[in-house]
Amino acid sequence: MKSRERLWGYALIAPMALGLAVFYVWPIAQTLYLSFTESGVFGGQTWVGLDNYTALAADEEMTGALGNTLLYAALMLAGVPLSIVVAALLNVRGLRGLGFYRTIYFLPVVTMPAAVGLTWRYLYNGDFGPINQLLAAVGIDGPYWVADPDVAIYALALVGVWSSIGYNAVLFLAGLQGIPRHYYEAAEIDGAGRLRQFFRITLPLLTPTTFFVIVITMINALQVFDLVYLIFDLKSPALPGARTIVYFFFEQGFLKNQRGYAAAIAVVLLGLILVLTAIQFRLQKRWVHYA
Template sequence: MHSTREWAWGYLLIAPMALGLAVFYLWPIVQTIYLSFTESGVFGGHTWVGTANFTELLGDEETLGALGNTLLYAVLVLAGVPLAIVIAALLNVPGLRGLGLYRTLYFLPVVTMPAAVGLTWRYLFNGDFGAINYLLSEVGIDGPYWVGDPDFAIYAIAVVGVWSTVGYNAVLFLAGLQGIPRPYYEAASIDGAGRLRQFFHITLPLLTPTTFFVIVITMINALQVFDLVFLIIDLKSPALSGSRTIVYLFFEKGFVYNQRGLAAAIAVLLLGLILVLTAIQFRLQKRWVHHE
């Protein structure tokens, strides 16, 4: 009887969280999956069309292009993870003066409003009077139209993505570094290992759990990029074709063209992509740990 009462109290205490999870997370997922198999009418209502939306999307060059841009952006942003490790290692140096200031400066982009970030970088990337091209002209380099050229736009967006995430990732890595016992480094120093050797043989192996966590979180966030494209790219310029992401395509289909069935199908495809890539990374993590 006592055990049953404890279970009842436990379920009662988690009921508000479980209810919120079901209403605001699970039910929208179920609705989205259902809508992905329907076609929305002009005046409302839905018509069941089966897998027609998915067939149309997978045969659409615009969708495949958006998917390619999204994956390219994710890879470029993930390339900033090693930079975050290096920054965290530098911030972890004992006795570093101004440590609090450095941490604040690196973390500042994380708490800055996306609209402010997007508009500021849009000015910096301007091909005619932007600060970046001005600095390049001072050293004799003719800078391109970063966010006006389809060939450069996604790379410019990725630069902002790395800048926006490196501070948060560095804080996570810094927490991981501070969890490594100092005696390991002391023993390595006694054996004659320098700082570089300690970094590769002690720091990186012991940072493996943090590294995989950062990679997974960074990849999931990168696959959902929308605000940077919406704010930095001129939506009427040809550069949009070279920087349109899968979430931006979802926005176009669902809110511009009112094709809610196609938009829901895009959301389901993105969910599937995230699940597959995350599962692959967890599988690689297990193999890595087993190998170690």
């Protein structure tokens, strides 16, 4: 009987295991192999060992892309507290038009990335964009958002935070609605105000949700590509200031046809995600233990 149950268990997980092997494990193994090769002009690969990784370590464009990606990820994480505030406001009972506000905040999540990128590209136009026109109305000379490499990554992060607030707020809203109401009632009896309740009850009990949102936000930020591709031209002077690792991978693998070099970039990105995620899990365990 136990053997039959075991066989049924294996049979039920077989489709999922097969899908993971075909669409995840095999591509990762193939990419790892390609990272040690060099692609020929007419196809085929030549084994070059660690040459691609050595070249990456000395590539200034790779260093710049890595710095831009980490800065973008840090700016995205800085937007997580804003999502908590939005979720707390959307959780207020008796607020008129609550369903409308929730829909408005979630709209960027379901909007096509192409529409988001092209819309913000128009908004960021330095000559006739609405953002600079509004700044000029109050006497501020706005920068060329998509042409200045010094502000390009911050303009990109602004779009990323705007796009992610709705999704993160929904997660935090679910966490808020899972907090027992009697905690707040007891705090009110003890004389705690709304602000004190937020920092003493809401934030500590939102720790699991906050950790999940931080991990997901970090992983998504490290893989940003579509916004860079849609907002900045291939020959834009601001591109060096907004080039991310995935965009650098796109340039090397698809524009320059250096597939082995691009595979090495992908492996480095995978390693970076694994390391940062492991650090976050480690910090989360200490955080919970301390709490």
